[in-house]
Amino acid sequence: MTQHRKIGDVILQAEAISLSFGGVKALSNISLEVREHEILSIIGPNGAGKSSMLNVINGVYHPQQGHVVYRGKTRDRMRPHEAARQGIARTFQNIALFKGMSVLDNIMTGRNLKMRANFIQQALYWGRAQREEIAQRAYVEKIIDFLEIQHIRKTPVGRLPYGLQKRVELARALAAEPTMLLLDEPMAGMNVEEKQDMCRFILDVNDEFGTTIVLIEHDMGVVMDISDRIVVLDYGKKIGDGTPDEIRVNPDVIAAYLGGSH
Amino acid sequence: MFYRESGQFKSSYAADSAIFTIAQDRVFIAALLALSFVAIPGLASDYLLSGILIPFLILSLAALGLNILTGYAGQLSLGSAAFMAVGAFATYNFMVRLPGMPLLVALFLGGLCAALVGVAFGLPSLRIKGFYLAVATLAAQFFIEWVFTKFGWFSNNSSSGVISAPAMQIFGYPIDSPASKYLLTLSIVAFMALAAKNMARASIGRAWMAVRDMDVAAEVIGIPMLRTKLLAFAISSFYCGVAGALYAFVLLGTVDAQAFDLHRSFQILFMIIIGGVGSILGSFLGAAFIVLLPIGLNLIGQVFHGAISTQFLANLEMMLFGGLIIFFLIVEPHGLARLWQISKEKLRVWPFPH
Incomplete structure (x- = not known):
């Protein structure tokens, strides 16, 4: 292969x-x-x-x-x-996910590097901030498809079993396009x-x-x-x-x- | 039964990442806004406006500020009242020393001053965490209170260190009646709450939560620690600063630095603990709770016609607060907002358990 x-x-x-x-x-x-x-x-x-x-x-x-x-x-x-x-992206030996956030938000955090909107645009959720948010979401969905975790998108990561948490951590690293x-x-x-x-x-x-x-x-x-x-x-x-x-x-x-x- | 999302399909990522994804929520919020903007100013008594709703809104704004810093970015702070004081005194000075400055601009600049001071006292957060950071912000609390008491310049050399609100107007419309004050406060709080919600769901909010949940992983994924933490301090202090200015001018009219003492900081901290750490809604619920509890206890006292002394009621209030804080910390660390969320989740599937 x-x-x-x-x-x-x-x-x-x-x-x-x-x-x-x-x-x-x-x-x-x-x-x-x-x-x-x-x-x-x-x-x-x-x-x-x-x-x-x-x-x-x-x-x-x-x-x-x-x-x-x-x-x-x-x-x-x-x-x-x-x-x-x-x-350079990485995952950790002991899972280092952001426990208080959903799977989607965890992976979206991996895309933060790609986002350029300043905090005022974000506060108004207007213009570039909104466009970026939606464009990056589309990329994150590709990663979600790739790693087959569609069904847990909105689940808080703390509730997931260990194996899936590891997979979400990989997804978060991949989202950065390393x-x-x-x-x-x-x-x-x-x-x-x-x-x-x-x-x-x-x-x-x-x-x-x-x-x-x-x-x-x-x-x-x-x-x-x-x-x-x-x-x-x-x-x-x-x-x-x-x-x-x-x-x-x-x-x-x-x-x-x-x-x-x- | 009525709160159910079946049949509401989303066909775009924009719709899926909207603030209120469920139609019933949108209706509820629209109704709430209509009620508070249209019905309440016309119908509510002056006591309800000045005695309950305005303090509730202003304290909500302060709680919102602390929640951004503590709830979202995970940086414990005991200096919220100090940043409120900076906002109040700065706004006062802008208005007194620069005659003709529009009220909203003065409020904004006051908030900006608070943000700068917040960044300065946020610098230790780059090295220390948790309790130790709380102690560093405690220093801000004592230092700022001392500065405003010690140096007369800040209170325009008034003999007692008291600042009094100058006449306020917006676009020629005077802000003097309780209803107009209420509308001004409500507009500012509603706008800033929306801004906070937007930040919380965008990349800056994710960066804050990432720093809160696992700072090493956040940095490894490309989140700059310095910028993210200081931005949290700046925005949080901006919110507290505006809240402080409103507290001084709209609610009290006359204040000195002691109005923003450590007790006030703790009060705001209690609000977010009871209301919900890391939740916009929680800031409002917590503020409502803390404003309403003494009033509710007073009503109970009146029912017993003096059989219960006011002193006892005051102490009872303290005991209840203490008990509730311990209760929430142990049983539901995410506060009233989490209870609300759980009941919504249950309602969505009612009458079935899953």
Whole structure:
């Protein structure tokens, strides 16, 4: 299904990233690259620094050393909302939906970046504000169709079961039309059927929108199946980087996962 | 039975995102507006207008202001009365020092001054949240009250620090009778409530709620924290400022800074807790409740012909407020507005449970 998808050049490079919290070294000297249109998985045992790596990429954390080059531009300190403006969207490990809002409003929030009306126009709900609201709603409906969540459009997200909440969070990230999508454990806590759905959505997003995807996942079956490349972290260090087949036979990775003589 | 939306289909996103999507709601609101704009000014007694409806509307506006900040944007504030004071004193100064300034322009500029002060005291919100922010806004409350008492310039050097409303008129039409004051207040409040509702359902409202519900995720999705929070402070303080000016000029006529003390801030906070945090309707319900409760208790007192002392009634009022606030915080944190919403949902499917 992904044969007409073409992996392009490197769009993001993390160069020698080191990040520590007090005395704890979360990441030490990690370099990795992400290529356009690919699905890259970051795996590793708990506490390996996977989520920290995502946080560095979209500017939630600022590394003490090293820097991130995104589409040819080097950045050192960047706020997350600036990363969003440049086309990086993400979902969170623990669902971070806006609990007091409906599914529709949650996804519409993902479109806020595209809206230009000032607050006076919005207060009068007139002219540009109204036009934008309706135009963006039309786009959001496309995402809703794509992720098959039409039936819960007006439901407050707090009332939804876990699997659907994860899907709404993906919808909110997709609404921003990202070039690069960071998914932090999109399948954690899901049953087999929900995992299959989520895999299908991830592959479809990658295929239809050409979105570059970086994901963290613990389910090895899923990771080996859908990834183009895999980066393996352990205790904040990179111990493997390659295609699923290469990772499968990498002795360091096997040692980290199954335990071995260090 | 009558409140049912069956058969009302929407065929455009514009219709689906209208303020009132159900026809019965539109009829109800139209009737309410007609009643309040046409029937009440002609029929209501002066006591009903000046004693109940005008204070209700003005306090609703202040509650609306606090609700934008606390209910929508999630920034706890104990300084609403201070921003009301800024609005009142600024409007007063614009009117006294610049003769011939139209009343509405002075009100607007007064609100704008309150907005600026609100932004200044909102700056700590970028670093601190919750209780700590509440304490920072408490500083605004004490500081501003002190400034207006200490520096005579703000009250045009009146000996007692009191400001008195100059004669008010709009387009040559004097605002002096209770009915005209009521209509002025009602027009401003209705317009500003509509504006608040519009903001709440547009992108700025979603940005506020996103910051309230999950600030990290909001920022990751591209919502600039600084701008969103400060805009909430500015708009909220603008509403409070206009409410303060109306409170000073239309309701009381003469005020000093003590009219806007901490007690007033708490009163407005109670309104949104009882009425409904994060709801436009809730601001009105809460204000109605707080205005009507003492009047209702007084009526009960009269029924017993002095068997209950007024002192006891005053204390009873305090106890009831305290009890109700605890009740709402535990049982229904979204207040009267949520109860209203639940009953509407039930009504839509009545007599069936689902």
